[in-house]
Amino acid sequence: MSRFPVLLQDEPKTPPAPGKKWQKVTVAENGQEVEKWIEVDAAATETWPARSEMRLLNHALPRVDGPTKVTGAAQYAHDMRAPGMVYARFLRCPKPAAKILSIDTADALKLPRVVAADSLNVERTSYLGQPIAVVAAETPDAAEDALRALRVEYGELGWVLTHERALADGAPQVFDKKPKEGESPSNRVAERKRGDRDASRAAVEAAPFWTEQIYSLPVQHHACLETHGLMVDFRGGTEAVVHASTQGTFTVHGDAAEALGLPGASVRANVQHMGGGFGSKFGLGVEGQWACELSKRLKRPVHLLLTRADEFLFAGNRSGAVQKLAGGMAADGTLLGLSAEVDKLGGVGSGSYPMQPYVYKVGQSYCAVSRVHTNTDSARAMRAPGHPQASFGIESLIDELAYAAGLDLLEVRKKNLEDTVYHRQLERAAREIGWFEHPHRSRPGSHQAERAVGIGFAVATWGGGGAPTCQVEIRIQRDGSVTTSCGTQDLGTGTRTYMAAIVAEVLGLPIAAVEARIGSSEYGSANPSGGSTTVASLAPAVLDATFQARARLFELLAPALQTQPESLRIGVDGLLDTGSGRRLDWKQACALLPAEGLRTNGQWKEAFQGRGVHGAQAAKVEVDTLTGHVRVLKMVAVQDCGIPLNRLALESQINGGMIQALSYALFEERILEPWLGAALSADFEGYKLAGTLEMPELVPLIDDADTRQVVIGMSEAAIVPGHSAIANAVHNACGVRVRDLPLTSDKVLMALEKLRTQS
Amino acid sequence: MTMESNDSAASPEPLSRRVFLRTVGAAGAAGAAGAGAFGAAVAASAAAQAPAAPKETAKLAGELEIELDVNGARRTCAVEPRTTLLSALRDRMDPALTGAKLVCDNGNCGACTVLLDGEPVYACMTLAVRARGRKIRTIEGIAKDGKLSELQQAFCEHDASMCGFCTPGFVMSITACLEQKPGASLDEIKRACAGNLCRCGTYPHIFEAALAVARGAQGGPR
Numbered sequence: 008m009s010r011f012p013v014l015l016q017d018e019p020k021t022p023p024a025p026g027k028k029w030q031k032v033t034v035a036e037n038g039q040e041v042e043k044w045i046e047v048d049a050a051a052t053e054t055w056p057a058r059s060e061m062r063l064l065n066h067a068l069p070r071v072d073g074p075t076k077v078t079g080a081a082q083y084a085h086d087m088r089a090p091g092m093v094y095a096r097f098l099r100c101p102k103p104a105a106k107i108l109s110i111d112t113a114d115a116l117k118l119p120r121v122v123a124a125d126s127l128n129v130e131r132t133s134y135l136g137q138p139i140a141v142v143a144a145e146t147p148d149a150a151e152d153a154l155r156a157l158r159v160e161y162g163e164l165g166w167v168l169t170h171e172r173a174l175a176d177g178a179p180q181v182f183d184k185k186p187k188e189g190e191s192p193s194n195r196v197a198e199r200k201r202g203d204r205d206a207s208r209a210a211v212e213a214a215p216f217w218t219e220q221i222y223s224l225p226v227q228h229h230a231c232l233e234t235h236g237l238m239v240d241f242r243g244g245t246e247a248v249v250h251a252s253t254q255g256t257f258t259v260h261g262d263a264a265e266a267l268g269l270p271g272a273s274v275r276a277n278v279q280h281m282g283g284g285f286g287s288k289f290g291l292g293v294e295g296q297w298a299c300e301l302s303k304r305l306k307r308p309v310h311l312l313l314t315r316a317d318e319f320l321f322a323g324n325r326s327g328a329v330q331k332l333a334g335g336m337a338a339d340g341t342l343l344g345l346s347a348e349v350d351k352l353g354g355v356g357s358g359s360y361p362m363q364p365y366v367y368k369v370g371q372s373y374c375a376v377s378r379v380h381t382n383t384d385s386a387r388a389m390r391a392p393g394h395p396q397a398s399f400g401i402e403s404l405i406d407e408l409a410y411a412a413g414l415d416l417l418e419v420r421k422k423n424l425e426d427t428v429y430h431r432q433l434e435r436a437a438r439e440i441g442w443f444e445h446p447h448r449s450r451p452g453s454h455q456a457e458r459a460v461g462i463g464f465a466v467a468t469w470g471g472g473g474a475p476t477c478q479v480e481i482r483i484q485r486d487g488s489v490t491t492s493c494g495t496q497d498l499g500t501g502t503r504t505y506m507a508a509i510v511a512e513v514l515g516l517p518i519a520a521v522e523a524r525i526g527s528s529e530y531g532s533a534n535p536s537g538g539s540t541t542v543a544s545l546a547p548a549v550l551d552a553t554f555q556a557r558a559r560l561f562e563l564l565a566p567a568l569q570t571q572p573e574s575l576r577i578g579v580d581g582l583l584d585t586g587s588g589r590r591l592d593w594k595q596a597c598a599l600l601p602a603e604g605l606r607t608n609g610q611w612k613e614a615f616q617g618r619g620v621h622g623a624q625a626a627k628v629e630v631d632t633l634t635g636h637v638r639v640l641k642m643v644a645v646q647d648c649g650i651p652l653n654r655l656a657l658e659s660q661i662n663g664g665m666i667q668a669l670s671y672a673l674f675e676e677r678i679l680e681p682w683l684g685a686a687l688s689a690d691f692e693g694y695k696l697a698g699t700l701e702m703p704e705l706v707p708l709i710d711d712a713d714t715r716q717v718v719i720g721m722s723e724a725a726i727v728p729g730h731s732a733i734a735n736a737v738h739n740a741c742g743v744r745v746r747d748l749p750l751t752s753d754k755v756l757m758a759l760e761k762l763r764t765q766s
Numbered sequence: 767m768t769m770e771s772n773d774s775a776a777s778p779e780p781l782s783r784r785v786f787l788r789t790v791g792a793a794g795a796a797g798a799a800g801a802g803a804f805g806a807a808v809a810a811s812a813a814a815q816a817p818a819a820p821k822e823t824a825k826l827a828g829e830l831e832i833e834l835d836v837n838g839a840r841r842t843c844a845v846e847p848r849t850t851l852l853s854a855l856r857d858r859m860d861p862a863l864t865g866a867k868l869v870c871d872n873g874n875c876g877a878c879t880v881l882l883d884g885e886p887v888y889a890c891m892t893l894a895v896r897a898r899g900r901k902i903r904t905i906e907g908i909a910k911d912g913k914l915s916e917l918q919q920a921f922c923e924h925d926a927s928m929c930g931f932c933t934p935g936f937v938m939s940i941t942a943c944l945e946q947k948p949g950a951s952l953d954e955i956k957r958a959c960a961g962n963l964c965r966c967g968t969y970p971h972i973f974e975a976a977l978a979v980a981r982g983a984q985g986g987p988r
Contacts, residue, residue, distance in 0.1 A: 073922035074914060076930035077937055079865020079905035086856075086864035094857075147857055148846055232869045232877060232931040232965050282867075282931030283965050315870050499929030499966050655925045663928060663967030691874035691963065699956040702969045 019044055030613050033472040033540060045475065047613035053554060054614055055650055055716055056512065062579065063508040063518055067655035070504045071523065072280075072497070081280040084252040087238035089308035093122050095301055096150040097138035097294075097317055098157055103382035103684045104179075105132050106162030110140050115156040120149035123301055124157065127293075131164065133181065134355050134384045135679070135686060136320025141297045143309060166382040167194065168679040170329055170352055173381050181355060181380035194380045195350065201362055202373035210344025210371035214335025216411040217344075222332060222400040223747045225676035226352060227325040228318075229389055230696060233282020235322045236312030239263070239298045243306030246273045251295070252312070254284040255535025256494045260528040262291040266299035278496045278526040286388035287323040289535055319689035323387030324677065326351045326358025328396040329379075334369075336408040340419040345372040347400065351393075353378055356385025359393030365401045366468045367423045383679070388537060390664075391469060391723035395671065395730060402465040402731035403746065406738060415448045416464060416739070429466050431712055432623035432645040436464065439643040439706055440625040451742035454762045459630045460640070461740025464623065465728030471648075471720030472618025473543030475611040478531030481510060481556040484604040487597040489516065491552065492524040495533035495545055500722060501656035502541065506549050508653065513553040515578040516593060531608070539720030543616035546652060546718045552609025559607050560596070567599045617717035621710075622646045622724040624665065626732035627703075630740045635756030637737055639669055639703040642729060647713035648721035654709060657721070661707035664725025670697035672730035676749050832898055836863065837907025845894040852878045852889035854897075855904060865905035865934045869963075876962030877931065879938040880904045886942040888961075905934035908941060916982065917941055920975035928966035935962045940976045948983035955980065 023029050027046040058065050075081040100107070112124035123143040132139065142153035165179025172178060173194040186192045211217050233252050237259070241247035249263040253276075260276035267274060281288070291299075298311035313322060328351055335344040342364070351358035363374040409419040417437050421430045437443065445462050446452070452459045479493045491510050497503055506523035510516070524530060534544050561572035564582070568575075574586040581592040597604075627641040642665045651657050674695035678688040688694040730748060738744045743758040828846045834854070835841075843858040852871075855863040869877035871890050878889040881903040908915050914922070917940060927933040936959055943950055943958030950958070955976045964972070 067925075069922050069925060070927075072930075073925070073927065074918070076927045076933045077914065077918040077921045078909050079863075079934045081930055082864065083867075083931065085868065086862075088860075088862045088864070147853060148848060230965050232867070232875070232929070232963070234869075280930060283929045285965075315872065499927075501925075501928075659925050659928055659966075659968065659971060662970050666967030666969065667965075690872055691870045692872060696963050696965065698960055698963055699969055699973075700960050702956070702973070705970045 016044060023049075032474045032613070033470045033538070033618060052614070055550065058650065061512060063512045065651050065654065068504055068508055068518060068653045070501045070656060071507055071518065072503050076280070083233050083280050083282050084237050084250045085233055085282070085312050087240070087250040087310070089238070089240045091242065092238070092308040092310055093143040093145055093305065094147045094150045095123075095141055095143040095298060095309050095311040096154055096314065098140040098142070098154050098159070099136040099317065099320060100132040100139050100161075102132070102161060103135040103166035103168055104164040106130065106164055107132065107139055108160040108162050111158035112140070114158065115142055115153040118144075118149065118152050118156055120145040121153040122305060122307070124153055134321070134382050135168065135684065136317070136384065136689070138293055138317070138321060141301070143301050143305065166684060168381050168383060168684060169681045170327070170350065170379055170381070172681055173379050181382055195377050196380070197375070197377045198357070199362070200375045203371065204346065204373045204375070207344050207346045207371040207373035208333065211333045211335035211346055214343040215338050216408050217333065217335035218404070218407055218411065219331070219333035220404065220407065220746055221329060222403050223329045224327055224396050224399055225748060226327040226383070226386075227389065227671055227675050228677060228694060229283070229285040229287040229323060229325070230694065231283035231285060231287060231318070234313040234315065234318040235288060235292060236294045237298055238308060238310045239267070239302040240308045241267055241302040241306070242308065245269070247302070248275045248277055250277045252281045252288060253278055254281070254286075254288045254496060254498060254537060255290070256496050256526060256528055257532060258290045258535050259295060263295060263299055266291065266296055267303050276528040281496060281498060284498050284536070285390045286392065286537060289537065315691070316689045319694065320686060321384045323385065323389070324354070325389035325392070326353040326386035326396070328352065328360065330396070330400040332363070332400050332404050334404045334408055336412055338412055340409065340412060340414045340422040342367060342369040342405070342423045343371070345369045347372075347374040349374065349376045350379045351376065352381065353386035354381055354383035356387070358386040359388065361393045361397050363397060363401055365397045366429070366466055367401060367405070368425050369423070390667070390726045391467075394467065394469070394723070394727045395668065398465055398467065398727050398731045399734065399748065402728070403734060403744070406463070406735045407744065410450060413449050416735070417442060417448070420464060420466065424466065426621065428621045428647065428713070429623060432621055432647070432710055433464060433466065435645045435708065435710070436623045436625040436643045439708065440627050440641060442625065447739065451738055452740050454632055454741040454743065454759055456741065457632060459632055459741035460627065461630070461736040461738065462625060462627050463732040463735025463737070463739055464625050465731035465735065467622035467624070467724040467727035469539060469620050469721065469724040469727070470618045471539040471543060471620050471723070473540055473545070473547060473611060473616045474534065476532065476534035477545045477548040477611060479545070479548040479552040479609040480531055480606065481552045481609070482604060482606045483556060483560065483597060483600065485597055485600045485602065487594040489514070489521045490524055491521060491549060492530040493533050493545060493548070494528055494530040495525050495541065496536055497525060498536050500541065500660060501653055502545070504656060505542070505546060505652040509546060509549045510553045513550070513557060515581070520593075539723040542652065542720045543618070543718050544611060547612045547615035548609045550609070550615050551612050552607055555607040555609055556605060559605050563601065563605060564596060564599050615717060617649050617715050617719050620647050620719055620721045620724045622721070622728060624728040624732050626729065626736045628733060628736040628740055630737055630743070630755065632741055632759055635752035635754070635759065637673060637750050637752070637755060639673070639701070639733060641704040641706070642669065642732070643706040643708065644725060644729075645708045645710050646721055646725055647710040649713065649715045649717045649719040651709050652718060657709055658707040660722045661725045662705050664722065665705055665707070665729045666697060666702070667726050668729025669701070669703070669733060671748065672733040673697065673701070673749050673751070832895060834894070834897055834902055835900065836902045837904060847893070847895060849894045850890050851880065851892040851894045851897045851902070854894035855889065858894070863904055863906055867931055867934060869931070874963070875932070875935070876939060876959065877935040879935040879962065881938060881942055884942065884945065886939050905937055908937060915941065917944060917976065917979050920978045921972070924971045924975040924978065926968050926971040926975040928968050932962060932964040932968070936964070936972055940972070944976070944979060944983070948980065950976070950980045952977055
């Protein structure tokens with residue numbers, strides 16, 4: 008369903024092993040989806056219980072680690088302390104690009120409590136805020152003093168910070184690359200093309216209704232509340248513990264061991280809780296490299312967590328986009344042609360974009376994607392990389408064409424979406440938001456209304472499938488205690504809770520009877536959490552481990568009960584021997600286990616998971632036409648996900664997607680001063696996130712009409728459509744089309760003024 | 767936490783400077799408005815010029831021992847005049863109190879919210895020395911004898927945390943709100959935590975949790 012992952016190989020020609028078949032799976036690599044073919048079991052075995060029979064799954068489960076979070080007991084990397092620990096800080100280059108001629112650390116090293124000051128040996132910086140030196144001291148204040156005492160001599164280099172300046176004639180080049188013969192150097196690098204440009208252009212221009220517009224989106228920050236970083240607890244012995252704020256326990260572990268010069272087996276990565284990642288926290292990073300380096304040299308624990316300004320300047324972002332879209336529509340609403348030329352703004356990196364026409368069907372379409380470099384830090388994966396950008400382009404364009412043709416905005420979408428799941432989801436969202444009672448469904452409301460109310464729609468897609476990456480262990484002790492463990496990490500999605508719930512569901516136990524242990528490299532391997540691949544990778548392995556634990560339990564108990572394993576059943580009433588009718592409760596049954604209890608390992612099963620989610624959202628806004636202020640009144644999301652493992656946590660994830668999209672629509676924007684080279688939004692004063700007062704009524708709906716009896720990840724999909732729906736709702740309210748997010752009051756007022764002068 | 771010094775050069779400063787620094791520390795502790803910034807500037811310049819004997823380092827860095835009333839217990843720690851209450855809790859106490867989070871260090875996000883004599887304050891914007899003689903309550907002091915407060919329990923039931931990093935700040939802001947007005951309305955609850963940010967998007971569930979407690983206080987259904 009999701010058409011955007013990169014396919015690395017074709018289906019293998021060789022026949023699969025006996026009992027196996029070839030299956031395409033999605034693997035997240037640095038948060039980007041990549042497809043691979045693997046061998047899986049051909050025949051399905053026992054699978055998930057029917058939804059109607061579930062006691063725990065498909066219900067609202069309060070997360071099992073809630074109490075530790077609400078009491079402040081949950082320990083994040085930021086909170087780790089150890090005897091002799093020092094605090095490390097980076098010095099950032101204050102210019103977008105510079106030669107680093109010298110760094111004098113002598114004064115810094117003379118300060119009380121300062122224990123280290125090192126140059127990172129960067130000869131030339133290539134982005135604003137690049138770290139160039141590191142210090143460590145016994146208190147955070149002393150580390151700040153050390154930074155101020157560093158003496159750096161900079162040499163001038165040319166630079167560009169904005170799309171416009173990057174493409175200006177004679178612009179300084181971000182990378183010194185020789186251009187191809189006959190070409191002049193450019194910060195624009197062509198990446199991918201699809202479709203026939205001329206044919207698409209002709210189809211657009213031949214259509215009865217057509218338009219060409221530029222839709223742009225700012226650079227968005229992940230703005231994780233816990234900044235990137237880690238505490239490396241190494242005190243000069245033979246072992247170390249690395250407490251990391253990461254989306255991948257195992258993406259940190261090996262590299263940290265190497266950086267510390269210790270065998271992998273002597274280093275433990277610990278990720279019990281982490282304060283948000285959203286795609287930005289994979290791998291050791293420059294912070295991890297230096298924390299390990301300093302710890303190794305000082306033989307002291309090192310706490311290196313980025314400051315908020317560091318986080319804004321060198322911890323990644325969602326790439327901005329400038330999309331030139333031309334589209335043509337028939338009188339009945341059919342999209343006849345689309346031509347898209349897209350520049351991604353990923354700084355010194357690349358950024359993401361899933362190609363147009365996104366999920367829509369278009370007669371003739373063409374899409375060309377380039378990246379335009381600027382002297383800003385590299386974009387990283389961010390929740391549904393590229394999808395919100397593509398969504399804003401195509402959803403805005405469709406609305407503009409629908410109004411031109413005088414068509415209903417809901418019907419136009421259905422007309423151009425082949426997958427009927429979208430029709431069902433859009434209709435439900437429309438009912439819930441009040442579309443069918445809304446007075447203007449095929450033309451915008453009046454800009455003369457003092458408070459104009461409008462509704463907008465948009466849709467999403469994502470893969471969300473899993474891969475054979477997780478090894479899950481289950482242990483049952485003779486006292487009846489049950490643990491399930493895997494080295495995976497919880498980004499706030501509720502991993503521990505569904506792990507415990509799966510085991511408890513099958514064994515007939517209350518959820519509190521199962522302890523889920525995660526976040527340690529001592530446990531079984533796991534994939535990093537990116538691209539909504541965690542649940543479909545982990546949950547199948549937990550289910551398999553549980554089935555195996557149950558089978559082993561029956562094998563071990565049958566002789567003691569003088570029966571056959573096949574006669575045994577287990578459920579909420581305990582263990583039943585169907586032969587004799589004898590019942591034992593859980594504790595009585597476990598007491599019959601051998602002294603060492605029981606231990607099994609589970610693997611991923613292809614049949615327990617699926618891939619491909621949709622999602623439709625609607626937004627209702629109110630525009631104050633005197634001030635240009637936009638207030639979101641209500642948002643509705645309809646989201647499929649296969650089996651809803653935990654309805655409460657799913658609602659939280661869907662709410663989170665809507666809220667992040669609302670924030671992207673109205674407030675969030677990296678602002679750089681293009682001539683002085685300064686960052687104006689490197690704190691929460693200048694970079695605004697939606698807060699409590701901006702919250703509308705939010706309606707997260709799980710699409711229970713999706714009866715696929717498999718687990719699929721959905722968190723990415725929930726963030727894709729919201730901002731597009733809000734921008735469309737603003738247009739629907741008062742006829743103002745803002746093609747450049749965020750929808751700040753000044754832009755809305757300017758557009759209103761234009762409408763007034765025209766009419 | 768162990769406080770060691772890397773300074774070994776013994777070059778005692780004139781007595782007058784030490785007396786001066788002590789005076790600055792005392793002035794800061796007494797709560798003179800400008801003393802924090804002034805003390806920090808003096809401390810930084812003194813530190814930059816003066817290597818000192820290990821035992822003198824703390825004083826020359828402008829440090830003084832203070833006693834704070836945290837969750838009903840007397841806690842001592844060494845702080846500089848510029849040390850924030852947040853840093854005192856997180857970095858200067860042993861064992862550290864890390865429930866209040868350092869997120870923006872700028873009074874923008876509320877993750878460090880603690881109660882000073884019942885009023886919510888940003889601990890990152892409050893000098894440690896100004897908190898002397900006042901009752902400090904942190905997230906660690908909200909549950910009593912291992913029993914969650916009604917609000918904490920409601921946070922769990924309504925899934926009002928995802929990554930959980932903002933959660934302690936929200937619990938503190940709303941605890942203060944409900945102590946002052948047990949039957950607070952949704953609008954009052956939203957305003958009480960308008961200075962708290964959440965990135966995962968837990969706001970609606972936070973509102974539900976807080977409203978459940980507020981309705982309970984009015985005798986309504988939870």
